[in-house]
Every structure is written in C-alpha cells, then in structure tokens.
Amino acid sequence: MKGKRVLIINRGEIAIRVAKALNELGLVSVGVWTDNETEPPHLEYCQEWVHLSGNNNKETYLDIPKIMKLIEDFKIDGVHPGYGFLSENREFSEALAKKGITFIGPNPTAVYKMGAKDISKQIAKEAGVPVVPGSVGEVATVEEAIQIGNEIGFPILLKAVAGGGGKGMRPCANESEVRANFAAVQREALSSFGYAALLVEKYILNPHHIEVQILADKKGNVFHVFERECSIQRRHQKIIEEAPSPFIGTDEVTRKAICETAVKCARAVNYDSAGTVEFIMGHDKQFYFLEMNTRIQVEHPITEEITGVDLLANMIKAAFGEPLDFKSQEDIKIQGHAIELRICAEDPITMLPAPGKIVGFETTFPQGIRFDHCIYPKFAITPDFDPMIGKLIAKGFNREVALRKIRNAVDGLIIDGIKTNIALHKVILDEESFKNGQYSTSYIGTVKPQEKVAIKEDIKAFMLKVAAIEVNQMGGIK
C-alpha cells in the first residue's frame, strides 16, 4: 500500500482529513484545485497538487470523464471521494473498477443496493431489520387506512405517494382523525403533485435520529463502531452530533441491539468499507431502518474520539486490502463522550447560508479540543459549495465534561467577517433540554433556540471589530 498515489476528489475540511490519513499511512496524497477555488486550504496537506479545470461543480468534482483523465495523466492508484460529490455514485466507482483503480469506499454493488431507497428498504426487511411499518403500496379508501392503522397501531401518517418537503402529509392519532383527514390529504396530494394516491405509515412522534458507524474490510469482517445521535437538525441536516447517544444512555441492551442490527444490514450487501446505517428511534426505543450512507460521514470524528479508532485510516487500509487496526469487535470500546458542532457560514436565526469573506479567525480552546476545518483569514465562502466550514469536537470523560469543554471551546472560536451559526450553538448548549440530553429531531422546530439568538451583539463586540480593523490599517500595534 505504501507509496500508492491517491487522488482526493473533494475539498474543504474533509480533503484535509483524508490527506492527513494518507500521509500518515505513507501514501502519496494528491489534491485538486479548480478555477472557482484557486487557493483551497486543503492543498497545504497534499503532497501533489493537480488542476481540475472548470468553474462549477458539474465541470469539476462531478465530471467523471474529466476525473478519469486526471487519473490516467497523473498515474493515480486510488481515489478517495470524501463525502458528497461522487462519494455515493455507482457510475464513478464502476468506472474506477474497470480501470483497476482502487475506490476508497464500498464496492459498486453495495453502493447501488443501498443508494436506491426502495431497494435498500427491501434488503433491510429481508435481512430481518425493522423498517417503519405501513401499507404495502397505495391505500385507496378510508376503511383500508383505518384497518392498517389498527394493525400497526396509531398514530399513523397519511402520506402522498409522490410527497416530499412536508407537503401532502398528515399525522392521525385515531380512527376519527383518519376519517376527517383522508380526503383532505388526497386533495392536497392532487393539487401539489398531480397524483392523489396515498400511503399509510406508522407515525413516530418526536423521533431520535440514531446512526451506527460500520467499518468492514474486504475479507468479510464487519464491525460496528457504536452509535451517534444526530437529532439536532435543521432542514433535515444535522448541526450537532453526540456519541454515544444520550437517549440510549446506559441502556446497553438497546445499544447492543441497534449496533448488531446495523452490522446485519451491512452484511446483507457485502459491505467492505466505512459506512453508516441510519435509524429512527421512537420514545419506546423501538428503532426502524432509514437508510445506509455508503461513505465516510461528516460526523465521523466523534466516533473516533470515543473509541480511538481512526476511521479514515482504516477505511483506506480496507480499500487496499490491508488488515484493520483491530481484530475483533471486543477490541472496540466506548471511552467517554464526544460532541460535535458543525460550524456553518449561515445566519444563526434564519439558518440560511450566508456567503462572504472571513477577515478574522482566532481560536483559544480548552485542553483536548479537536477542530477539523478549512478556515483561514481571507478565506472566501462562495455559494458554489456547502456552507459548512468546520467541525468543533470536544471529548470528555463523560457527557457533563464534554459539554463543559465544548461550551468553553465555542466561546474561544472567533470567526469574523461572515455570519456563522456560532451564536446559535451557544444558545443550544445553554438550553436545559439540551444539557439534560432530552431532545428529539423536532428540537429546532419546537424549542426554537434560534429565537433566543441576540440579533445585535453588545457594543463591546463592535468596538473590538473596529479596533481590529484600525490595528490592521496601522500595520499592527506599535
């Protein structure tokens, strides 16, 4: 494996993380730069820099023929896709396989099987993994909906077959609510999607988003690296993650059950890399398969922190057919608690992306903080890419210590010139419901921490900004 040339077809903090792992393992990290980002900070960690021409993602990070040309021109042995872009693209992994290039990720068949939602659910079902119970196919009448409701238990969700984005969906707590809403949802489905057909699904009130990290090799070994709780979300995107899950807490029976179920899922598709099986969990701790992400995930660091397993390095080793850093499931243990905050260039109140140029960046962290980021003063956040610019991670002896450390760390993170969600994170970390670990995916929608973000900073904060500009103009404090 040593000396193999690996192309990182990604950018930002994950490209840095991948390059670090490649360098550490003695491989050659090859980074790319594009015409709409000519000074990407990840190149600092890459041993070789190649130009991927193009001004938008379609011409660069998503252009398979162009990337294949680079691979040929620069004698690349392997590719790491990071997350997003081509990380879960079957066409890409097949193109690489055809040329004998190592794709650092799962085999193309696993990507395909877990990529299509209906296929993945079917596979999970066949493997004996619980999926959200509901109707098989369309439900034509009210009576049929009620009958299914009685079978699977209320509350149920009436859902347009063609639905999405929260439209054409209505929860019903009992029979009479089904009678009252059935026709209305049908009308809504027809007007929004032009198709009135409905599905019935069990409605899970205030669910928890819990996912299990999988690490597998090419020899058929599949391990789980425990779970993460990612219930703090906005627009179905996570902003705070924890490992282990505070909701599962000390319930080792549930922990073992969900982790072993995830391994079952991964085995069902002959999984052979790092991946994540996502579940939703109700208040009764019943969990149901949601989907499997066949890539390294944004929130992988918290798992690394509590287990000491280097997921990136092991993912790379697995891809090249090398043994993993451990031999058995018993070698992997949880020690302590970790929390991650996603630092995004966005308005902390509306939570909408806010591009701009970073003009000031300082960190003063407590002991043991990890900050995976791509920030530097003068770094421009453009609308071309995801607004996430860093991940602040704290590990503690227990959840209380991790909370204490992350709260102090976020105070010591100063990013100026752009709007960031740092102010929102501070509000959430101070909320009692977050501190005691009692939160679900409806947290942002119901607790509304964004409404507690002070719009105007205090006058002293402004003074500091003006002072900093002044000092800069003078060429430093003299």
Add this chain to the structure above:
Amino acid sequence: MNQEMKDFALDVEVLPGKVMEFTHEGAKTKLFLRVLAGKNYYSFDQVAWKKLPALGVNEALVSNSEMYKVFRGYKPSGLNKGGAGSLITQMPGKVVKLYKKEGDKVSIGETVLILEAMKMENEIKAGADGIIKSVNIKEGQALEAGFLMVEIEEKGE
C-alpha cells in the same frame, strides 16, 4: 448577500500609548492593546486580556444576524505617526527636563523637552509653530514607545 446594511454610530480615536477611545451615544470607552507572541490582545481594564482577531479591512461589520456599514467617520490619529504638532516617543525613554507648559508659545525647532533614551539625552523639538495644547508627561517619568508627550496646536496656515 443582498442585505440591508445598517449604520452603527461608533467613533474611534487612536490615542498614544496603545489605547483606543470609543465614543458611542456620548459614552466613552477606552480599549487597551498589547502584542503577545505575535498576536494582538485587548483589554478594557488592563487586567483581563483576550485575543483580538487580526481583521482585515472589510466593508461591513457582521453581527449575529445583521450587517453594519463600516463608516469612515473615524480617522487614525497615529500610534506610529503623529502630525507635526504631536511629539511622540520613538523608543522607550525617560523625561529628563521639561521646558514648556500648557499654553506656552513655541516655534519650529525650539526644544520642548529632553528625553533620555538608550543612555543618550535627546532634545525633542517642536515640529510646528503654535501653542502647547497639552502636556501629558512629568519630569522623571518613564515612557514607552508611541506615547504622546506633548501636543502643539498649530497656528493657522
């Protein structure tokens, strides 16, 4: 970034001795500055110090959810360079002799005070014709570099 920019009335004056003075709605606040290990630090009371981010010049101040125009109403009055009428220490030193007091008339080249620095006595001379507006030092006082010792109000052109 089509956002309405708001004005924020905050005046700043750079004083000698690594001090900035802010005026906001009539209230004055002093901010003290220091350099440590290549980084800039600030303090409001000279006891509690925190890092000052190395900000470049941007057109807007960004608060949590609002953006404010950086007005150019304030002007650097020079920690490192003063006008001809401002006598500023170029290096740390000690005031040996003070010849003038507030309200005295001076002319260009006239010695205002003697400052001992690097074991040498230096005659500090007026850079402009005018009247001494303020004297911020006493004989025997030890000064850091960048300290505004005497200000001379220049006569009209």
